[in-house]
Amino acid sequence: MYIKRINWAIITITCLFISICPLIIQAQEHPNLILTKAGVEKIRAQLGNVPLFDASLQKLKEEVDAEMALGIDTPIPKDYSGGYTHARHKRNMTVMQQAGVLYQILDDEKYAKYVKDMLMQYEGMYKTLPLHPKTRSYARGKLFWQCLNDSNWLVYVSQAYDCIYNYLSKVERKKLEKNLFKPFADHISVDSPQFYQRVHNHSTWGNAAVGMIGLVMNDKELIDRALYGIKGVNLDKTAKDDDGGFLNEDGKAGFLANIEEPFSPDGYYNEGPYYQRYAMYPFLIFAEGLHNVKPELKIFKYKDGVLLKSINALINLSDADGDFFPLNDGQKGMSYYNDALVTAVDISYYFGNQDPGLLSIAEKQNKVLLDDSGLAVALGVKNGEAKPFDKKSINLSDGPDGTQGGVGILRSEDLELVFKYASQGSSHGHYDKLSYSFYDNGDEVLQDYGLARFVNIEQKGGGNYLKENKTWAKQTIAHNTLVQNEKSHYQGKYDIGSKYHPDLYLFDVSNADIQLLSAKETNAYPGTEMHRTMAIIKDESFEKPFMLDILKVKSDSTNQYDLPFYFMGQVLNTNFEYEVPKTLEPLGKDNGYQHLWSEGCANTTDENTKLSWLEKGRFYTLTSATLKDDELRFVRIGANDPEFNLRREAGFIIRRKDSKNTLFVSTIEAHGSYSPVSESALNSKSNITDLKVILDTVDYTAISITTINGNSKLLILANNNASKEAKHILKINDKDYTWTGSYYYN
Structure with a gap:
């Protein structure tokens, strides 16, 4: 009897425990999403002792108090x-x-x-x-x-x-x-x-x-x-969103799918840095909430910690001023001073490896989140732990498994070359394979146009995308890359572009004096292969490093090729005579050509074509190895644009007609300076006297560069074997060249 009573007591207590337990498990304390109860107590204990946090709090209080008063x-x-x-x-x-x-x-x-x-x-x-x-x-x-x-x-x-x-x-x-x-x-x-x-x-x-x-x-x-x-939701695969992109991506959906698919293993987001910046806030703020409420998900380790990797990638996709490179749809001027990047920097520091380089960016942002991560950053800054964020040359793969092209950035001194060989980039992608832009100390030398939109300005289409985004900004001619027969890559069609991507051929920055990035594209124009190699070369014969561009084209048909250069600045001089029309006419009828005024036309008279310009107190010279019958055109954006939705900026086009296999070679030098105060111009002329194609075969391309002092350099590129271990022997003009690796430079 005694034993039975004990058993019933145990059973009764057990039942009570079981019935109460779910309530205990399910109960939550608040706040627990971004702020936590423990975190708030820690923050309150530090108030008045952490200058950056205190200043952020005070500024926010003033703003909210003013808003509440209204x-x-x-x-x-x-x-x-x-x-x-x-x-x-x-x-x-x-x-x-x-x-x-x-x-x-x-x-x-x-x-x-x-x-x-x-x-x-x-x-x-x-x-x-x-x-x-x-x-x-x-x-x-x-x-x-x-x-x-x-x-x-x-x-x-x-x-x-x-x-x-x-x-x-x-x-x-x-x-x-x-x-x-x-x-x-x-x-x-x-x-x-x-x-x-x-x-x-x-x-x-x-x-x-x-x-x-x-x-x-x-x-x-x-x-x-x-x-x-x-x-169990089926969508219309032919439907499009507000940006013109197709809605259904093979039925994949949900937050985890949105981490898996758009991010490459390197953290590159396929829509480009402008939209990565926009998406990083929900990615990271929801991840922080999941970390606090459902730590068992280990969200910051999902896909090998790609969310935190992506912040490093995003910061590297900014210029010297912190402005993001306007790849795909991107508004110029968006930078890591945006509030979404304050969130990104703080969360990355707190949940990552406490990179002191992030603290230096937080110092520039001059504000922190008012949570655990912001407090950690503010304490790091207070304790003097900040170090400069070192942006180096980097290659970021694209695609969920890193095999869909990518974006490379070559950096040397104050110069940055951004080479895009990425996938389509969802609905925000542009048709600009193997395009590039070039920066000097944060200023554009050769630009990517970005998007055609005035975000949140009601007078311009309600602040939404303008029709010119499709008719101009996304078209190939709007970018610094090759256009065949005045048609855009992949016919300018999203469903075609989404199937293909360029492939990396070479990325070599092991030698700081010559950094190379190279990729091939075989699907932009069926039957045509484009192989573009970009290099930044630091040579004692030059005041600053110079950029070398080698674009090799192979085709099974005869075509017209246009290679544009959208330069920023005032034309100084050319080495060719050109005619300026009395009446401006558009360069073409569609595919973006209808938005280009033809402002000047010439034919080549020399094996080298030169164009020099001045921008923000610095001189730049484009030197191109041209052929006898090449056509040269000055153009300006803005034709067929009665509402002035496009910026009236200049470009220069090298047009080569009736060609199958051909080679475009160019250099850009940054040199000298001009002071309007002292009215003095220093080193205003090009240092290159001759840019010549010495050899161009299926397997090798050799380029010589001669300076005004008579110094000559030779670059030989292996076109089909980028192995660092490959041994090459080549005879050019009765001279033997032997080297190991993908290129020779001397």
């Missing part, structure tokens, strides 16, 4: 990007997130009340809110004209909700979750699969939005939907 406005949506209602709801989302952070750190109830009051206004509005009245988008939102911006809103507001979660009553939380957050997440995902079910920066924002509110609400269904997508 009152709360949640207008009925009606505008595109740049309009009042769009801007107001966008501002509301950031202020709510910021006020939530201030409530946690300062423990001042006024911030929590402000967030609560605004959320309740949105709850009252959202219950009856129809789709946004602007119908342009492929996936309309409710607060904004596109689901993308609705997702932006929920990513930020999820953080605000987490920060004031315990301030709200259970009834208030239930009201918000039932009438606002759950329907909001459902509209982004279940109601908009064409937006959500894809691999693209748009869906990354959607995944993060659904996942983050799911983490705060402890809603497993939403969290799984964010990580893995919606099961």
